[in-house]
Amino acid sequence: MKVEKFVYHVLICVICCPILVLSYKEALGGHYVIDEKDHKHATEAPCATCPRNGVCVPKIQCPSHIRPGANYPRCHIDRQHIGVCCFSGNSHAAEPDLASRSSINIEDVKAVHNSSLQKLSDWLRKETLLDRDTSIQRETVPFYSQHEYIKEATDVGHGGLLNVFAAQELRARQAISDDDLALGLTQDTYGLFCPKPPSCPNVPSKYRRIDGNCNNFNHPSWGAALTAYERVLPPDYRDGTWAFRLSASGSPLPSARDVSNALLLAENHQSRSHNLMFMQFGHFLAHDLSAGVLFRTANDSVPSCCSADGTHLPIEHQHWACAAIDVSPKDPFYGQFDKRCLNFVRTQLAPWSDCVVGYAKQMNGATHYLDLSQVYGSSLKKSRSLRGVGGLLKSFHDYGRTLLPLTKRHECLTEKHGAACFDSGDNRGNQIISLTLLHTLFLREHNRIARALALINPEWDEEKIFHEARRIVQAEFQNIVYKEWLPLLIGTKLMKLFRITPTKGYSTNYDPRVNPAVTAEFASAAMRFGHSTVDGKMMLFNPQTGEVSETLSTPEVMFQPSRLRLKPFLDRILVGMSWQPMLNVGPFMSNSLSQFLFHGGNPYGLDLAAMNIQRGRDYGLRPYNDYRMLIGLNPFEFTTFSPNAAQRLASVYGAPQDIDLWIGGLLEKPIDGGLLGPTFSQILADQFARLKAGDRYFFEHGPDVNPGAFTISQLLELKKATLSRIICDNSDHIELVSQSPNAFLRADLPGNEPVPCDSPDIPAIDLRLFKEEQHH
Incomplete structure (x- = not known):
């Protein structure tokens, strides 16, 4: 009877929840048409209860x-949204894939071990033979100085290469198929390199680890620094392992610089609601979560792929991680400098979390958690270098004002007397002065709280003061992200759909899986939406008159943070960022980023848009259309866009299936209540759902997790945290005496x-409330 009832429910769901079954080529590469009812509220009722213990989730959270x-089967997530009954979680493989998977011979893996080691040895030998003149020296090029050399990263990166080499040879021997690689069906092999698992205490620490390890009991390295980025969809490498994808026609994709020229316009469309602080906080937040680690040469420099005369270096002189961007002789900007090559170095690889042989996964140099690693560091060594006495962070005391330590x-462009270059938990803190400012605010907030805790709890030693202050500041930061910043980005409806709306008390959505x-x-791609919102100038306001007192060119405050030493400057830039509108998200980019990025005193710099495309x-x-299909939307054709955009797209891309994800995401119209289109919005919502549900130490999780x-009273108090409060508590109070309640909205916005x-x-x-109770 129970079996019959189960079958009945399955049949009802299959009948009442029509789904699309596509071939693999159609699903992830071909031209397809998804019925409108697949992404709009259907008239027939989807399943009320998922069969087979399935969970009803947004489609992006069930890629299989x-x-x-x-x-x-389809199912109702709520009254407005239809999801799918998922039986495979975030796995890329569906149940039929698992049932029909082929067994991979362990002996085949062992056989390629020696050849992989030999290939790595050959590559490293070539690296040592590269002439020193072909390497970009860290001390002369600001952009590359932020990519800190970490010996452990190099060792782990070599391990990632070994496993990719093994996958390439196994694929060449037809010992594994493209599906085995794409879907991660190589679990029954063993990797050629596997980092030692972290040593975690039997009784978990009250404080999260600096390096991100020991968060998950069953997977202690999940989320740790120097581990791999995961994927929403399997990658699109032309060889299945690591080579750049090709166009739909099989030819190389257009130059990333040509795409940038054709599609990214230098136009200013000011936001009616969001200010420059919203943009800058997003930049600060991105650095907490992601830090790509580039390959380096044997002498600890980032390789140069371009020669001094602006052309590509000969292949025999190029590092194997070079993927320089082609520049047309007719380029409207770089052409005047006879520049034909923009330097670009690939990201180091990391082994898979379960150490299997598989496709290339790039390495994240930061922890994957919202833990303010850009303030505290992502390694114990870095953290210790930032620690001061009494549980404080080190600082530079500049005539009574606290600034970041020197x-x-x-990397900073001026070294004359009085110039400053600052240190922080992330090497990119001097990129632009408004970013340095946020680093300064959070350093001051840590030290303010540490001093207060020392007075409230005089029996605490400096170790406890430091970790308790860090724990509180991390909670403030997480609250600001989920309560203030994220709803203004993706809208409250999507926050609710992905279960990331802040709770009134303890959260219940921790999931160790x-x-x-x-x-x-x-x-x-998705988190780089912010690059389109950067203005080419920064305005300082006179708080008495409300008028602009000074305008700074954005390129002139890149790697030049010394203005923070001017006594009234910190307050003035805070006021300016509150009043100045950011630019709307769209296919736009200021020339300050597309021509003069990190120019280092040269008449030209890098093109950030081209670098974003190349990094993707x-x-x-995968192509942009694949992600639209994943979330249940129709694929875009050129004719879907406005005639002007369609013409520009067709001028560089051979087919709609060639469009890069970052470009397509910027072209979408914003969703209701948000700043981004549906594709970027869902990629971001999915990520912030992972960051909360997968983090045991997330501040809302209760003592059972x-x-x-x-304590509940402490938690409710922490939920009062706002960026405006942090600004008020940590400004210089010279000219800033008032602040908008919402720090991310324009100060001239009514209310x-x-x-x-x-x-x-x-x-x-x-x-x-953080006074520790004494128990006798």
Whole structure:
């Protein structure tokens, strides 16, 4: 009877929830048409209860639903959204794939071990033979100085290469198929290189590890620094392992610089609601989650792929990680400098988390968690170098003002007397002065809280003061991200759909099966939406008159943070970022980023748009249309866009299936209540859902999950945290005496007018709740 009832429910679901079953080529590469009812509210009722213990989730959280033969009925997530009954979680393989998988011979893997080691040896030998003149020296090029050399990263990167070499040879021997690689069906092999698992205590620490290890009991390295980015969809490498994808016609994709020239316009479309602080906080947040580690030469420099005369280096003089961007002789900007080559170096690889042989996965140098690693560092060595006495972070005391500590790295452009170059938990903190400013605010916030805790708990030693202050500041940061910043980006409806709306008390959505790792699509495409919102200038406002007192060119404050030493400057830029609108998200980019990025005093710099496109190809991102299909939308054809956009797209791309994800995402119209189109919005929502559900130490999780859980009264107090409060508590109070309640919205927006910092509209956290009770 139970079996009959189960079959009945399955049949009802299959009948009432029609689904699309496509061939693999149609599903992930061909031209297809998805019926409108697949992404709109259908008239027939989807399953009320998923069969076979399936879970009703948004389609992006069940990538295997588009696999051929996958029978995943539709279901109602809520009254407005239809998802799929998922039986495979974030796995790319559907149930039929697992049932029919071929067994891979362990002996075949062992046989390629020696050849893989030999290939790596040959590559490293070539690396040592490269002439020193072909390497970009760290001290002369600001952009590359931020890519810190980490010996452990090099060792892990060599291991990632070994496993890719093995996959390439096994594929050449037809010992594994493209499907085996794409779907991760090589679990029964063993990797040629596997890092030692971290040593975790039997009783978990109250405080999260600096390096991200030991968060998940069953997978202690999940989310740790120097581990791989994961993927929303399997990669599109032309060889199945690591080579750049080809166009739909089989020819190379257009030059990333040509795409940038054709599609990224230098236009300013100011936001009516969001200010420059919203943009800059997104930049600060991205650095917490992602730090691609580039390959380096044997002498610890980032390779140069271009010669001094602006052309490509001969192949025999190029590092094997070179993937320089071609520049046309007719380029409207670089052509005047006879520049035919933009330097680009590929990202180091990391082994798979379960150490299997598989396709290339890129390495993240930061922890994958929202833990302010850009402030505290992602390694114990870095963290210790930033620690001061008394549980404080080191700082530079500049005539009574606290600034970031100075660094000895030679990345800042001015070294005259009085010039400053600052250190932080992330080597990119000097990229632009507004980013340095946020680093300064959070350093000051840590030290402010540490001093307060020391007074409230005089029996604490400096080790406990440091970790308790760090725990509180991390909680403030997480609250700001989910309560203030993210809803303004993707809208409250999508927040609710992905279950990432802040709770009133403890959260209940921790899931130890969720890998929190940042996805390649998030890091190299979706989160880079912010590059289109950067203005070419920064305005400083006079707080008395409300008029612009000074305008700074954005390229002139890249790697030039010394202005922060001017006494009123910090307050003035904070006021300016509150009033100045950011630019709307779209296919736009300021010339300051597309021509003069990190120019280093030269008459030209790099093109950030071209680098974003090339980085997506480096990471093996699939074409834009594949991600639209994943979330249940029709694929775009050129005619779908406006005639002007269609003409520009067709001028560089041979077919709609060639469009890069970053480009397609910027071309979409924003969803209701958000700034981005549906594809980027869902990639971001999926990532922030992973970051919360997969993080045992997330501040909302209760004591049944989180070893460092706050008491309910402390938690409710922490939920008062806002960026406006952090600005009020940590500005210099020279010219900034008031602040808008919502720091991410324009100060001239009705209802968000600046109020005094002691106003109840900017509530303060009562740190007295963090007095430790003494038990005798």
